[in-house]
Amino acid sequence: MSAxxxxxxxxxxxxxxxxxxxxxxPNPSLILGAHSxxxxxxxxxxxxxxxxxxxxxxxxxxxxxxVGHGCYGSFVRIMDxxxxxxxxxxxxxxxTGIKRVRPDSVVFTLQGDGDMVNEGLQEVLHSAARAENITxxxxxxxxxxxxxxxxxxxxxxxxxxxxxxxxxxxxxHGYPIPVSDLVASLDGSGYVARGHVGxxxxxxxxxxxxxxxxxxxxxxxxxxxxxxxxxCPTGWFVPAGEGPxxxxxxxxxxxxxxxxxxxxxxx
Amino acid sequence: xxxxxxxxxxxxxxxVVIDVDSCKGCxxxxxxxxxxxxxxxxxxxxxxxxxxxxxxxxxGCTACQMVCPDYVFTVYRRPxxxxxxxxxx
Numbered sequence: 107m108s109a110x111x112x113x114x115x116x117x118x119x120x121x122x123x124x125x126x127x128x129x130x131x132p133n134p135s136l137i138l139g140a141h142s143x144x145x146x147x148x149x150x151x152x153x154x155x156x157x158x159x160x161x162x163x164x165x166x167x168x169x170x171x172x173v174g175h176g177c178y179g180s181f182v183r184i185m186d187x188x189x190x191x192x193x194x195x196x197x198x199x200x201x202t203g204i205k206r207v208r209p210d211s212v213v214f215t216l217q218g219d220g221d222m223v224n225e226g227l228q229e230v231l232h233s234a235a236r237a238e239n240i241t242x243x244x245x246x247x248x249x250x251x252x253x254x255x256x257x258x259x260x261x262x263x264x265x266x267x268x269x270x271x272x273x274x275x276x277x278x279h280g281y282p283i284p285v286s287d288l289v290a291s292l293d294g295s296g297y298v299a300r301g302h303v304g305x306x307x308x309x310x311x312x313x314x315x316x317x318x319x320x321x322x323x324x325x326x327x328x329x330x331x332x333x334x335x336x337x338c339p340t341g342w343f344v345p346a347g348e349g350p351x352x353x354x355x356x357x358x359x360x361x362x363x364x365x366x367x368x369x370x371x372x373x
Numbered sequence: 374x375x376x377x378x379x380x381x382x383x384x385x386x387x388x389v390v391i392d393v394d395s396c397k398g399c400x401x402x403x404x405x406x407x408x409x410x411x412x413x414x415x416x417x418x419x420x421x422x423x424x425x426x427x428x429x430x431x432x433g434c435t436a437c438q439m440v441c442p443d444y445v446f447t448v449y450r451r452p453x454x455x456x457x458x459x460x461x462x
Contacts, residue, residue, distance in 0.1 A: 114410065114429040118380040123388035126449035130435040132392075133444050143442070145422070146399035150442040306405055306436040339399075347400035350440075 134158050136166065136186045146346030148336030149178045149245050151303040152312070156216070156243060157185070159316040165324070169212045172201040174221035176252045178245055181216070195226020198233035198329075201240040212323060214241040219260040220250040223285050227259070230289065230331070237294030237328035241319045244285065244331065247338035248357055255341030259283045262360040266343060282360060286333040290367040296327025298367040302335035302358065304350030315365065327369045335361060385410075387433020387450040391425060396445045398422030402437040411437060 122128070136157040141150050160166050171189045173182050174197045182189045192200040197215035205213045222230050222244050230242060249267050250256040257267040257274060260282050264273040274282075290298040297319050301312030312334055319330035335357050337349030344352045396418055402425050403411050410428040418424050425437075425445075433450030 115381045117383040117385075117388065117427050117429045117431075119389055119391040119427040122390055122447075122449045123383040123385075123451075126388060126433070126451050128447065129387075129433055129450045130438045130446075130448040132438050132441060132446055137444070140395060140443070145397035145442075146401060147442050150444070151440065154444065303440070306434075306439040309439040345400075346398070347403065349399075350401065 134161060136161065138184045138186050141184055142180055143177055144340045144346070146337055146339040146349045147177070148247065148303045148334070148338070148349070149181075151309060152243070152245055152334045152336055153178065153181050153185070153216075155303070155309065155313040155316055156214070157187075159313060159320060160187070160212075163317060163320055163324075165212045165320070168210060169214065170204055170208075172197045172204065172213065172215045174215065174217040174226070176218035176221055176245070176250075178216055178218060179252070195221050195224070196229055197221070197226065198229045198238070198240065198242055201242075202233055202236070202238045205238060205240050212241075212320065214243060214320070214323075216243050217245070218251070219244065219246040219248060220252075220258045223259040223283055224250075227283070227285065230285065231292070234289045234292045234295045234329040234331070237296075239323055239326055240329055241323045242329065242331045243316070244333040245336045246333050246357070246361070247336045247341065249338055249341035251338045251341045255338070255343075260285070262356050265356050267341065284361060286331060286361075286366055289329065289331050295329045295331065295367060296325075296369050297322035297330035297365075299331075299365040300333040300335070300361055300363055302353065302363060304335070304337060304353050308363070311363070318365075318368070322369060325369065333361070381429070383427075383429055383431065385429050385431045387431045387448065389427055389431060389433075389437060389449070390447040391427065392445045392447070393418045393424045394420065395443050396422055396424040397443050398424060399442065401440045401442070402446070405436045405440050407434055407436060408432055
């Protein structure tokens, strides 16, 4: 990047400039206080997008979140929404139960790649095959961030983790599982998309995907899944600011962005 | 870096209020700023992290607010004048 415009003076950033109106508030009212995740993590951004999407669609009072286990599990402390935290990987099954008992509710799961793909791959696949009318949000960073950065089933080939120090080698560790493509191939899924939160464009597109997925649930189109690639600089052994670049060079090469499936045909 | 400079009132089209003590110093906001007016401080906040400071020239585009994982930026913008007389305010 070019150098900042250092010739321009430093301006006061403790109070709003005179004559301006607020155009963006970083704190949605559904997030109560600060989270405890590492610098440069992408998961809080995904949480903010999810909460804002619920507010934009006006479905907060009938939303129920089902949260798996991972770093994002700490979000249950700050999400001002009904939440169930269930066994590792079992979120889609718990969400199935909630949705069947309370069909008017909007049920979403919040899961990481270790939770959804390693521990609970069958849960999400069977839920999709049964066309359960729930929305699954997958926060995919390719490592078990909560336990220190071990490889997961979505770690891309060549990626260095604590359990693949020389990079993931297909001969030793196998190939990554593109879970979104699997779910999209099932007839029971209604909407499947993959986004990222590494740059403003990705954030905007990902928010649109989350809203479309929730709308797909409201329309009764079957399971909807949004896979969000989130930076984990701690687990990737890169500086916090290098997260988006590293993600772009590694994970985004294996997992292309875009809507994989939507009601009425994919893009 | 010149954090010792006394901040002046902004004359730009937009501005941000930076919640310095929430910042964890990840620097994600620095490269995404289109007018390139954010820079990391040399000072550290209460948690020991460096934090972004704002130079004049912000357009209020909200790019920093979108990528910030720690909800640091509140973005403000001057309403555009109705006649389109070329002035930001």
